[in-house]
Amino acid sequence: MAKKGEFSLIDFISTHFKVPQGMVGIGDDCAIIPDFGEDTLVSTDMLLEGIHFLRDKATPEDIGWKAAAVNLSDIAAMGGIPVATFLSIALPKDAQGEWAERFIEGYAAISKLYKVPLLGGDTTSSLRDIAINVGVKGRCDHGKALGRSGARVGDSIFVTGPLGDSGAGLKALLGNLTRNGDIDYLIEKHLRPTPRIAEGQQLLATGKVGAMMDLSDGLASDLSHILRASGVGATIELKSLPLSPQLQRVCKANRWRAADIAASAGEDYELLLTAPSEITQLVDFPLYHIGTITEGEGIVWTRAGKPTRFKKRGFTHF
């Protein structure tokens, strides 16, 4: 999920809680709790009106879809199988009728698509803003969940799909760009992300993945998490970042730099992974090779093989 507004409380929290032997706590896409023969995966995300979404920029169905999607994506990021979700929702008076029902319809649509039941939660009123929390429980074979710390020097770096569409869609939405088929496509990618659940499970099954996570904050930021957790560096070739034709056309028309958006905008929810290059032959969907894990630390960005300065641009997450 978008980490906008996240602050340093997490470090303070970590010092107050010891994680029991065998469990994985704060710092990955999901917590891991070993059960009998399997591991339980748990993730939770909070979405606030005015911070993560605006009621006049997305339908209630869109927001319901996305609230579930970004949590399912956390399970996909570990290669896990989603088992159930839990929804807490706080609604001001003007959102308690039709808005809430349409929100649930969007949430139910994606839940049905991926056959994940909603098993519980909490509803309450709020004074002003809508607050949503989704928790998701998933599972995978014991010890097999794909974390962030397994990247090895020489591994290739892959993503499962085009980058930047969501960020460009948000830019179009906030800038009130005149709609056309391409703009509509990008906005749809922003409002209705696809969690890569089947892809995550297939990748886990190959046994070849070093590290994996989902792209929520953007490639530059998310890859840095893998590099730090694995104690390695990376080279990323900007010209290798997969771009949709729609993104390329919209960027050309608006003089946006497509590669910069692809490298730094968030919320694509594609999977980012490291693995030996032969992994592409072990899965039935495309993997886009974008770079290589190296010794050292941090990301060296190249354009046509030459190191280039890449300045991360900020993108508002609504």
Next chain:
Amino acid sequence: MAKKGEFSLIDFISTHFKVPQGMVGIGDDCAIIPDFGEDTLVSTDMLLEGIHFLRDKATPEDIGWKAAAVNLSDIAAMGGIPVATFLSIALPKDAQGEWAERFIEGYAAISKLYKVPLLGGDTTSSLRDIAINVGVKGRCDHGKALGRSGARVGDSIFVTGPLGDSGAGLKALLGNLTRNGDIDYLIEKHLRPTPRIAEGQQLLATGKVGAMMDLSDGLASDLSHILRASGVGATIELKSLPLSPQLQRVCKANRWRAADIAASAGEDYELLLTAPSEITQLVDFPLYHIGTITEGEGIVWTRAGKPTRFKKRGFTHF
């Protein structure tokens, strides 16, 4: 957790989600997911500033304690063992420093007391109000979790401790009553509830409990859930409701009706259960007998054995 502000969206939600075979979804203290040999219990609760708490009526440590306590109480209500909690918290700027750290210290204090790790969560900023969501994972032997639908005609009805303290404490807090030892005691009971975790597990182990839940909304409201789920009625003797000496003294001094508060005020987080009367000999803590499960439906309130009209009074949950 306090259900103030909860509305009818739950029914709408239930029609949109089919609960898979073997799982228990919306409608009990926890969802139940069968695993290998054990059942996973999950519960989640959202607390909003202005709805569930006021920053000028409770310390951050109190709010942190209670946020964890009410969720642990949901596991206790099933007779389960808490395994881990997950905390999402949205904070406006003026709560991101000291307030947040003190909140975590209260949350950590009760987590340590019951040896339950915090394994994950989400932190984000909010525009105005504090929003907190706690999720808790627990476990119990497969098929053994104590739900609401097992009350049988002839069963005795018990509670694990005095009723009304929390409600009276809230009344004192909101009414700015002059502090004394008794008032302080009641306010402490309101701000720092004790989840009956060990008691819940012992009760489950007796094999004698029909139905069980924790008292969050108040006896009148919570017992009605058990009665509806079990298809039975109940007689409750108002003079049998256990009252603390502190509550009795404060009620006398302020001309409050202690029995009415005990019967209808919420957030005591004692356990409410139905069982054959001999269960009192199978546990090492007191069980207070307050009534009997009957045929029919609804609650017949008696005072010294005579039916009496009892009007549920509303208590604000802050």
